[in-house]
Amino acid sequence: MTEASLYDQILDFSNRANPWPLYEKLRSQPVWQESDGTFVVSTYREIYALMHDPRLSSDMTNLLPQFADRVPPAEGPHSFITTDPPRHDVLRRLAMRQFGPPHRPDLIDRLTPALSGIVTGLIDKIAEKQEVDLVDEVAYPFPVAVICHLLGVPPEDEPKFSAWVNPIVNALARPTPEQVQARDDARQQMSNYMFELAQRRRTEPGDDMISGYVTDDSPDGRLEGGDLFATLMLLLIAGHETTVNLITNGWLTLQRHPDVLERLRTEPRFAIRLVEELLRYEPSVHILPFRTAVSDIEIGDTTIRKGHPIAVMLASGNRDPECIPHADRFDPDRADNVHLSFAGGVHYCFGAPLARLEAQIALTQLAKRLHNPRLVADPPPYRPSPVLRGPIHLRVAYESILPAGNG
Amino acid sequence: MASMRVVVDLTKCEGYAQCAFLAPEAFRMVGDEALMFDPAPPDELQEKVLRAAAACPVQALQVDMADLPTPPPTATVSADGDDRLRHEGRIVIVGASLAGLKAAEQLRAEGFTGKLTMIGDEPEEPYDRPPLSKQVQTGWAASADTTLPRRRDIAADWKLGVAATGLDLEHNFVTLADGQHVGFDRLLIATGVRARPWFVPEEAGLDGVFTIRTRADATGLRERLMAEPRRVLVIGSGFTGSEMASVCVELGIPVTVAEAGPAPLAGALGGVIGRIAADIMREHGVDLRVNTRVDSLQGEDGRLRRALLSDGTTLDVDVAVVALGGIRNVEWLQGSNLAVGMWGVACDAGCRAFDANGLVTDDVFVAGDVARQPQPMFGYQFLAMEHWGNSVTQAQVAAHNMISGKTDRWPHLEVSAFWSLQFGNNIKSVGVPVIADQIAITQGSVDKRQFVAAYGYKGRVVGAVAWNQGKWLDFYEKLIEQAAPFPPPYDMTNPPADPTPVPAEFPAMTYPGRDATVVVTGHDPSERRATLVRGRR
Numbered sequence: 015m016t017e018a019s020l021y022d023q024i025l026d027f028s029n030r031a032n033p034w035p036l037y038e039k040l041r042s043q044p045v046w047q048e049s050d051g052t053f054v055v056s057t058y059r060e061i062y063a064l065m066h067d068p069r070l071s072s073d074m075t076n077l078l079p080q081f082a083d084r085v086p087p088a089e090g091p092h093s094f095i096t097t098d099p100p101r102h103d104v105l106r107r108l109a110m111r112q113f114g115p116p117h118r119p120d121l122i123d124r125l126t127p128a129l130s131g132i133v134t135g136l137i138d139k140i141a142e143k144q145e146v147d148l149v150d151e152v153a154y155p156f157p158v159a160v161i162c163h164l165l166g167v168p169p170e171d172e173p174k175f176s177a178w179v180n181p182i183v184n185a186l187a188r189p190t191p192e193q194v195q196a197r198d199d200a201r202q203q204m205s206n207y208m209f210e211l212a213q214r215r216r217t218e219p220g221d222d223m224i225s226g227y228v229t230d231d232s233p234d235g236r237l238e239g240g241d242l243f244a245t246l247m248l249l250l251i252a253g254h255e256t257t258v259n260l261i262t263n264g265w266l267t268l269q270r271h272p273d274v275l276e277r278l279r280t281e282p283r284f285a286i287r288l289v290e291e292l293l294r295y296e297p298s299v300h301i302l303p304f305r306t307a308v309s310d311i312e313i314g315d316t317t318i319r320k321g322h323p324i325a326v327m328l329a330s331g332n333r334d335p336e337c338i339p340h341a342d343r344f345d346p347d348r349a350d351n352v353h354l355s356f357a358g359g360v361h362y363c364f365g366a367p368l369a370r371l372e373a374q375i376a377l378t379q380l381a382k383r384l385h386n387p388r389l390v391a392d393p394p395p396y397r398p399s400p401v402l403r404g405p406i407h408l409r410v411a412y413e414s415i416l417p418a419g420n421g
Numbered sequence: 422m423a424s425m426r427v428v429v430d431l432t433k434c435e436g437y438a439q440c441a442f443l444a445p446e447a448f449r450m451v452g453d454e455a456l457m458f459d460p461a462p463p464d465e466l467q468e469k470v471l472r473a474a475a476a477c478p479v480q481a482l483q484v485d486m487a488d489l490p491t492p493p494p495t496a497t498v499s500a501d502g503d504d505r506l507r508h509e510g511r512i513v514i515v516g517a518s519l520a521g522l523k524a525a526e527q528l529r530a531e532g533f534t535g536k537l538t539m540i541g542d543e544p545e546e547p548y549d550r551p552p553l554s555k556q557v558q559t560g561w562a563a564s565a566d567t568t569l570p571r572r573r574d575i576a577a578d579w580k581l582g583v584a585a586t587g588l589d590l591e592h593n594f595v596t597l598a599d600g601q602h603v604g605f606d607r608l609l610i611a612t613g614v615r616a617r618p619w620f621v622p623e624e625a626g627l628d629g630v631f632t633i634r635t636r637a638d639a640t641g642l643r644e645r646l647m648a649e650p651r652r653v654l655v656i657g658s659g660f661t662g663s664e665m666a667s668v669c670v671e672l673g674i675p676v677t678v679a680e681a682g683p684a685p686l687a688g689a690l691g692g693v694i695g696r697i698a699a700d701i702m703r704e705h706g707v708d709l710r711v712n713t714r715v716d717s718l719q720g721e722d723g724r725l726r727r728a729l730l731s732d733g734t735t736l737d738v739d740v741a742v743v744a745l746g747g748i749r750n751v752e753w754l755q756g757s758n759l760a761v762g763m764w765g766v767a768c769d770a771g772c773r774a775f776d777a778n779g780l781v782t783d784d785v786f787v788a789g790d791v792a793r794q795p796q797p798m799f800g801y802q803f804l805a806m807e808h809w810g811n812s813v814t815q816a817q818v819a820a821h822n823m824i825s826g827k828t829d830r831w832p833h834l835e836v837s838a839f840w841s842l843q844f845g846n847n848i849k850s851v852g853v854p855v856i857a858d859q860i861a862i863t864q865g866s867v868d869k870r871q872f873v874a875a876y877g878y879k880g881r882v883v884g885a886v887a888w889n890q891g892k893w894l895d896f897y898e899k900l901i902e903q904a905a906p907f908p909p910p911y912d913m914t915n916p917p918a919d920p921t922p923v924p925a926e927f928p929a930m931t932y933p934g935r936d937a938t939v940v941v942t943g944h945d946p947s948e949r950r951a952t953l954v955r956g957r958r
Contacts, residue, residue, distance in 0.1 A: 066893060068864055119450065123442065123443065283468055309913070350480045352478065362892075
């Protein structure tokens with residue numbers, strides 16, 4: 015047998031805690047072709063260019079037939095994340111219409127006090143303890159509560175989503191047959207639930223996003239039927255798994271950099287630049303695993319072949335010293351932080367502003383309220399996925415919880 | 422005065438809307454990807470604006486130094502660099518607008534610690550002009566609030582409200598209108614352009630006739646637009662004229678556009694795109710008259726009342742906006758023996774000015790709208806790029822070269838780019854469309870007003886325009902840099918209905934220096950000298 019490729023090693027769970035040395039080796043050439051036909055792109059400039067290249071496709075029906083088994087089987091319509099323009103643009107515009115500018119420009123801004131309130135409540139709940147799993151107590155329930163609130167999912171139904179989302183996320187890269195089965199079951203149940211919820215909102219609309227989707231007539235029409243469910247599933251999954259990782263990776267990084275943690279406690283507005291650097295340094299999404307090309311794309315000496323799978327290594331690009339000065343240093347003061355963590359071009363992360371706010375608020379409150387926090391295990395145990403990478407648990411011990419609003 | 426100033430580099434902006442999410446009071450999306458911003462948001466928005474600035478995926482949003490500690494100067498002392506110049510030299514920048522300010526910031530950022538003098542004929546600190554025909558006219562920002570943010574302390578001696586009137590290159594000093602002489606070791610000419618006035622002075626002087634280039638222009642026009650004019654006449658339909666027509670539509674004011682050529686924007690983007698622009702204008706209720714000139718503007722008691730057009734009609738109008746392009750501010754250089762004229766100031770790709778002999782100078786540099794430099798990517802033609810982004814990048818190159826040794830100089834090779842926001846459409850362009858012979862729609866749908874078109878010259882890509890599809894232009898910029906084949910010989914996502922190249926339909930280009938008259942004297946090669954002769958136009 016041949017030796018495992020760098021890409022194989024990156025996907026291998028044993029390297030989840032520290033993929034960075036592998037990324038560094040990967041960057042020794044911008045594009046690798048795996049023996050299974052996949053092209054792997056790892057350097058900043060090439061990733062940036064690819065994300066603005068109209069030959070790159072997110073529509074996996076453009077894969078050559080021999081690669082068709084690489085992607086989740088297509089059931090029904092696709093969300094905007096797996097379509098190309100012009101369909102992508104219409105679906106995304108319809109989805110954005112209930113979420114942000116130009117139609118609802120201040121939805122997220124107005125949510126800010128509620129976000130703080132949710133975090134305060136979650137931290138209050140752990141006041142009697144001296145050690146918790148930060149994932150279970152804060153990082154997970156916070157974004158779930160927010161996305162459920164935005165979409166109009168009743169709070170009592172939130173626990174169901176935890177059970178549905180995990181198997182879907184775990185099957186994102188090279189799933190086993192069991193993982194595929196678990197994923198399909200979860201999708202089916204979630205879809206049934208969303209169908210019922212949408213039906214209710216048609217007759218009893220509120221000011222939530224689902225009500226908007228099923229009642230608002232936009233210039234592009236309504237988001238209906240399979241398109242609606244595809245979009246809702248996407249928002250639910252993408253809307254919290256990534257934020258959980260951002261908050262958890264963020265806290266882990268802060269504990270590893272006590273001086274920065276101290277600045278977060280004391281410097282006003284420090285969280286703004288801190289979170290931007292966290293996004294670069296420890297991104298939630300390490301890989302865009304589902305891309306292909308509608309034409310050959312020449313990059314340097316390599317030609318990415320039409321119809322082949324492409325894996326875009328965002329996290330590796332973020333640490334590319336060719337473009338990012340002292341890329342391996344965690345430096346919240348860096349100027350012109352132009353990371354790839356939300357991708358770029360027309361597929362730029364839909365929920366990025368919300369993710370930023372959530373992380374800024376959660377990390378600031380944690381820093382100010384956890385008295386003498388320390389990691390129980392470093393490195394912590396990681397989730398299986400190499401794509402959405404982050405700790406599955408992050409146990410933190412502390413002396414006490416300070417009251418909210420105290421400095 | 423507001424404590425915070427903001428500018429968005431709309432050349433870089435790709436319309437990701439992160440700022441509009443995070444500080445909706447200060448940043449507003451128009452359509453899917455065009456951005457309007459408040460250049461002076463109130464103090465209570467400071468935290469939100471800083472959030473917006475940090476979140477910009479392309480770091481296009483610039484705030485006063487407030488958002489970051491000033492980085493230390495980069496230590497780029499070259500082997501043959503002139504250290505005395507860097508530390509004790511005198512640098513004079515004439516023109517206190519965008520290019521001048523960016524050059525000053527670059528000089529300090531690169532460690533220039535000598536004396537820096539900024540000379541400007543307007544009384545204000547450098548301010549941003551694009552909002553004057555957009556946010557200021559729709560009332561979203563005040564003309565006085567467009568002061569450009571400072572990215573660092575430039576520690577300059579400001580001489581504002583006093584124009585430079587002469588340049589003596591024998592003794593290296595600039596003469597000012599008040600008689601002062603300001604000596605220099607290095608000079609940057611960044612005097613830009615002024616609006617071309619209506620060609621009949623008595624008519625131009627009528628109350629209600631405006632050009633739009635300065636803050637004062639913008640303030641006066643805004644007041645008049647608020648006074649419920651019966652109709653506004655826009656003369657010329659380049660970018661400024663088209664944007665003004667769009668503003669009138671937004672304000673609900675009847676507007677007529679008189680365009681001497683065949684279509685709006687045709688000069689910059691060609692006839693094919695011009696017809697699309699014309700359709701959009703008419704869809705929005707603009708009374709667009711192409712191939713039509715304004716024969717005269719008529720007033721009563723000194724106020725504009727009506728306009729006579731070459732199509733034989735008479736319009737009752739209270740406001741006329743003259744949008745006929747600009748005149749380069751070079752008159753003060755006429756005695757300098759530099760190669761200046763209506764074409765501007767010619768310079769090399771490193772921004773060093775040419776004298777009348779065509780010799781490059783070592784201590785006089787040019788940047789911004791007034792500069793005309795050879796463009797290696799575009800047949801080495803001498804082109805003036807009157808774009809916001811060009812002022813920034815050219816000023817930075819000029820500043821760098823002013824204090825760098827000859828092995829350390831940079832060529833200014835940025836692919837030029839510009840944008841316009843009109844009728845809810847975000848129009849962005851890269852490269853030099855005007856030299857193209859063909860155009861091809863490459864992505865999207867013209868009918869839906871969401872498309873990208875590439876411009877070709879003799880089989881290679883030289884430009885592109887995106888209509889509400891600005892996120893793709895980085896790709897075309899690379900095609901231009903690579904001299905890639907036109908039309909692009911491969912499939913793309915979102916293919917257009919018809920990708921066939923057609924003639925781009927640009928008006929014939931003439932080099933504005935074509936009629937320059939030069940007299941050469943002397944016999945021996947060491948004696949031969951050229952002199953520009955003026956006044957023979």
